[in-house]
Amino acid sequence: MSMRGVLRVGEIAIRVTDMKKSKHHYDHIMGLHEVLEDAEGRVYYKCWDEHDHHSIVLIPSNRPGMDYFAFKVYDDATLDRLEPKIKAFGIEVKHIAAGVYPKSGRRLEFVLPSGHTMQLYAHKDQIGNTMGLHNPGVVPDDGVVRGLNINRLDHLLLGGDNLDECVKLFTEVFEFDLSEKLIHHEAKISLAVFLSCSTTPHDIAFVLQPEKNKFHHASFLLESAHDVVKAADRIGKYRVPVDVGPNRHGVTRGSTIYFFDPNGNRNEVFAEGYIHYPDTPTLVWDTTELGAATFSQDFTPRESFLNVLT
Numbered sequence: 001m002s003m004r005g006v007l008r009v010g011e012i013a014i015r016v017t018d019m020k021k022s023k024h025h026y027d028h029i030m031g032l033h034e035v036l037e038d039a040e041g042r043v044y045y046k047c048w049d050e051h052d053h054h055s056i057v058l059i060p061s062n063r064p065g066m067d068y069f070a071f072k073v074y075d076d077a078t079l080d081r082l083e084p085k086i087k088a089f090g091i092e093v094k095h096i097a098a099g100v101y102p103k104s105g106r107r108l109e110f111v112l113p114s115g116h117t118m119q120l121y122a123h124k125d126q127i128g129n130t131m132g133l134h135n136p137g138v139v140p141d142d143g144v145v146r147g148l149n150i151n152r153l154d155h156l157l158l159g160g161d162n163l164d165e166c167v168k169l170f171t172e173v174f175e176f177d178l179s180e181k182l183i184h185h186e187a188k189i190s191l192a193v194f195l196s197c198s199t200t201p202h203d204i205a206f207v208l209q210p211e212k213n214k215f216h217h218a219s220f221l222l223e224s225a226h227d228v229v230k231a232a233d234r235i236g237k238y239r240v241p242v243d244v245g246p247n248r249h250g251v252t253r254g255s256t257i258y259f260f261d262p263n264g265n266r267n268e269v270f271a272e273g274y275i276h277y278p279d280t281p282t283l284v285w286d287t288t289e290l291g292a293a294t295f296s297q298d299f300t301p302r303e304s305f306l307n308v309l310t
Helices: 019-029 076-088 163-173 225-237 287-294 303-307
Strands: 006-016 033-037 043-046 056-060 065-073 094-096 107-111 117-121 152-160 177-183 190-196 204-208 214-221 242-248 254-260 266-272 283-286
Touching: 006 117, 006 152, 006 214, 019 033, 019 043, 019 056, 065 076, 065 152, 065 214, 076 107, 076 117, 076 163, 163 177, 163 190, 163 204, 177 287, 225 242, 225 254, 225 266, 242 303, 283 287
Parallel strands: 006 056, 065 117, 152 204, 177 283, 214 266
Antiparallel strands: 006 065, 033 043, 043 056, 094 107, 107 117, 152 214, 177 190, 190 204, 242 254, 254 266
């Protein structure tokens, strides 16, 4: 397999103002698995088909939003290779020792041109998905897949400025591809950019906002558009506030529902989309087709979707 370097988004830390309600939301309703609560009251979750110890961290706070996010890289040599490239880009890098973050190796931390705190790490303890590694079969143990039937953390959408600088950093330093972008049809400026380090349409995306360091959503992968519809039934059953959905994006072609956790942080369940390869051309949308780009089944852009961030 040729995929090396930066592998995937491996962790997001979400600030929550009501931990009790948040645990009910992410555990009981969404079906994530709690794996740890630390001495500071941070709660750690994994999706069922992730082998790494956790991918979601809930941090008690007096305000919602994202605290940091982290991408996993292939090995420690990748960290060593990327550090001077990040510094040459003009970004300061902080070293975090192994063990500071639970079940995790050493990390590099830095602030993106958009104001978001990003980390890179190569190691996290693996606890598996209950299926084992030898003759694993095709389905996990009873009760492992529950809630919204979420397989894994898929991607993030972040809000801020300096989108073109973020694209330059991710493409030139981290070797992502610019898979799609949305531009203003007259000014030609980038309004949203979508970047992939894998075979998915996007592993991270940025939307233009006047304030730095804003959080739009974390997205969780389901197996099919049918599962998206079934997830909507459960979201409705528990009266979870819905932003949009079920629908399909023009950008990425993903089937989607957007909804909010009890703190106002937006979640997404996402399925399908196209396969991206390094030779896939960048797809460009402009604002004459904003409705179809955002929600292709009804061609209707939502004010809340475009402007509500934490």
